[in-house]
Amino acid sequence: MGTEAIMEEDLQRNTNHLLHRLGLTANYRGYFYVSYGIVLCAKEQERLLLVTKGKEGSTAFWREHQVSRPGFPVEAIDTTGAGDTFCGCCLHHILEWGLKNLDEERLGEMLSFANAAAGLVTTRKGALRSMPEEAEVRRLLANR
Numbered sequence: 001m002g003t004e005a006i007m008e009e010d011l012q013r014n015t016n017h018l019l020h021r022l023g024l025t026a027n028y029r030g031y032f033y034v035s036y037g038i039v040l041c042a043k044e045q046e047r048l049l050l051v052t053k054g055k056e057g058s059t060a061f062w063r064e065h066q067v068s069r070p071g072f073p074v075e076a077i078d079t080t081g082a083g084d085t086f087c088g089c090c091l092h093h094i095l096e097w098g099l100k101n102l103d104e105e106r107l108g109e110m111l112s113f114a115n116a117a118a119g120l121v122t123t124r125k126g127a128l129r130s131m132p133e134e135a136e137v138r139r140l141l142a143n144r
């Protein structure tokens with residue numbers, strides 16, 4: 001078995017273990033583009049898990065919901081700042097709507113916006129001044 005296959009197997013095993021420890025029942029299958037996962041914990045110990053999959057999009061696990069949204073096709077030149085942009089957009093959405101109000105529709109909106117913004121960041125060189133304006137993200141969303 002090659003190094004890449006071993007890494008994918010480890011990633012799948014570790015992700016399944018993490019989801020199990022978080023009390024999430026969703027199965028992790030076929031996502032080998034995961035760059036990282038983020039766990040946000042509320043005071044009530046509820047957990048939101050966000051898994052980014054680069055150009056393949058992202059998935060959110062929240063309560064009984066599992067929501068995925070695809071990435072946006074862009075001409076990527078530099079991925080620096082894409083993860084930070086994704087996190088920032090998700091946090092903005094959570095602060096605007098609150099954890100308690102996250103349903104499948106809101107999770108989908110959050111992921112779509114964060115994916116679009118992160119995709120736009122990859123079309124620019126470097127991290128400084130690469131964060132898109134909200135209007136630019138909305139235009140990309142409207143053109144999908």
